[in-house]
Amino acid sequence: MARYTGAVCRQCRREGQKLFLKGDRCYTDKCAMERRPFAPGMHNQGRAKKLSEYGMQLREKQKARRYYGVLESQFRKYYEMAAARKGVTGDNLLSILETRLDNVIYRLGFAMSRPEARQLVRHGHFTINGHRVDIPSYLVKPGEVIALKETSRSKDKFKASLEANGSRPAPKWLDFDQNNLVAKVVALPAREDVDLPIEEHLIVELYSK
Incomplete structure (x- = not known):
């Protein structure tokens, strides 16, 4: 499966804001955005360049892709799915991205970051409806039940992550039973359920050209 293999901190620096791709490190002074808050490259430490309309649309698309860890071809596929659905295309796009299994695992607090959640899913720690x-790109649907495998429940990694993320509640479209480590998808996420600073209308404008 194709995925980005470069230095993830470069992505945050390129977008000019924290994308929280390295979990706890992003909240410390070791974060690359704290130490070098400018775009990668030897010529990017000067005055910020003014972006064109196209540039702003492109940066917003790139930022959304990097938040969710999605490559260009798959992101384009999600946009086409969103455009084919009823409703607002931008809202549909964010809803689709939120229902990726790796994002759901992150939202439930099993992982400190989406890249870590992706790895946990790839290692087979979770079941959906018992299977x-x-x-990681599996799109969950209302009515499906997501659970941590019985053989994984005693691992210190999950206990530590759930404890560290205890103050971050699961979104309302997921009914999470933290005692039994089981969650049910009760609805598709709405726009207000997405707390990321993404201006999705710019992405729609970019792909509509």
């Missing part, structure tokens, strides 16, 4: 699913 193991190891595809």
